[in-house]
Amino acid sequence: MAKVNSQVSRFDAKSTNRDDELAQTSVLLGKKSIVIPDDFAAPIEGPAKVISVVNQKGGVGKTTTTINLGAALAELGRRVLLVDFDSQASMTIGLGIKPFENEQYNSIWYLLNDPSADIHDAILKSNVPGMDFIRGHEDMAAAEAKFVSEIAKEHKLRKLLAPLMNEYDVILIDCSPSLGTLTVNALTASAGVIIPMECEYFAIHGLALVKSTIQTIKENTNPALKIDGILATRFDRKTAHSREVLELIATQFPDEVFDTIIARTIRFSESTSQGEPITTFASSSVGAMSYRRLARELIARGGSK
Numbered sequence: 228m229a230k231v232n233s234q235v236s237r238f239d240a241k242s243t244n245r246d247d248e249l250a251q252t253s254v255l256l257g258k259k260s261i262v263i264p265d266d267f268a269a270p271i272e273g274p275a276k277v278i279s280v281v282n283q284k285g286g287v288g289k290t291t292t293t294i295n296l297g298a299a300l301a302e303l304g305r306r307v308l309l310v311d312f313d314s315q316a317s318m319t320i321g322l323g324i325k326p327f328e329n330e331q332y333n334s335i336w337y338l339l340n341d342p343s344a345d346i347h348d349a350i351l352k353s354n355v356p357g358m359d360f361i362r363g364h365e366d367m368a369a370a371e372a373k374f375v376s377e378i379a380k381e382h383k384l385r386k387l388l389a390p391l392m393n394e395y396d397v398i399l400i401d402c403s404p405s406l407g408t409l410t411v412n413a414l415t416a417s418a419g420v421i422i423p424m425e426c427e428y429f430a431i432h433g434l435a436l437v438k439s440t441i442q443t444i445k446e447n448t449n450p451a452l453k454i455d456g457i458l459a460t461r462f463d464r465k466t467a468h469s470r471e472v473l474e475l476i477a478t479q480f481p482d483e484v485f486d487t488i489i490a491r492t493i494r495f496s497e498s499t500s501q502g503e504p505i506t507t508f509a510s511s512s513v514g515a516m517s518y519r520r521l522a523r524e525l526i527a528r529g530g531s532k
């Protein structure tokens with residue numbers, strides 16, 4: 228299979244050689260290490276794969292995953308768009324735009340409220356070639372009340388993204404820590420869902436709630452919705468508790484848990500405060516390698532083009 232470009236082969240070679248340094252579900256649970264292919268053809272033609280990054284629990288790594296998985300997919304030659312669908316606008320800040328600054332750039336909230344606006348005017352370039360984004364806005368906190376009586380309110384984001392479907396290979400939506408109107412919109416617009424979770428005991432109950440919301444969406448607004456995977460984040464290799472919870476989840480959802488695990492490291496907070504992905508801030512760090520492996524695993528599973 229042909230490589231996408233020379234940059235890809237350099238990064239892939241590096242990440243494959245170092246895969247054994249990264250935390251992996253298979254290895255932690257005493258199984259054989261899984262080899263993820265590192266040789267990808269260019270993405271196939273066709274509409275973008277839209278993926279929501281969802282968990283109603285706060286601080287589990289949704290935004291970190293959106294930014295860094297997006298950057299890793301862009302390194303693999305994918306045309307990537309990130310959408311900040313959270314009123315905290317952490318993704319926007321994590322990509323270097325200060326809150327209350329650059330307000331002239333249209334946010335996703337503005338677009339949701341003005342049907343005549345052109346979504347192309349809201350697209351911003353990140354520091355990663357091939358990765359664009361649309362900023363969030365704190366006013367989105369009003370979405371529940373604002374859209375309550377609108378007809379087909381669950382389909383607003385799907386309709387908004389329609390003109391971009393042939394311009395990107397992957398669209399990642401960073402959701403807020405809730406399962407309200409905005410997240411329902413994101414799930415209705417998506418083909419897949421990634422659920423980042425921390426390996427601590429209460430997370431298991433939270434996971435059941437996310438899964439039942441996905442089921443409700445499938446029954447009502449989006450029958451084709453699939454879970455692309457459950458991602459263990461902020462994983463502490465030193466504690467037995469993290470491993471025990473991982474084992475419990477992997478036993479309950481064997482086909483859904485990603486083999487790639489994102490271990491806990493301060494480098495993520497550092498890169499966010501510098502307004503860039505870890506893949507450019509600390510390109511050869513374990514955190515960057517882990518998100519590159521996740522990107523390859525997602526493509527290998529068919530979750531992304």
Ligand SMILES: Nc1ncnc2c1ncn2[C@@H]1O[C@H](COP(=O)(O)OP(=O)(O)OP(=O)(O)O)[C@@H](O)[C@H]1O
Pocket residue numbers: 284285286287288289290291292313315317402403404460461462489490491492493495496497499
């Ligand atoms: N693997 C990791 N190791 C250490 N810190 C991490 C890791 N992943 C994320 N963090 C840090 O944890 C905090 C929460 O992460 P993040 O903002 O991605 O979570 P979130 O689920 O998007 O939160 P929210 O629910 O508020 O939107 C951030 O400070 C981030 O830098």
Ligand SMILES: [Mg+2]
Pocket residue numbers: 289290291313317318401402403
């Ligand atoms: Mg977030």
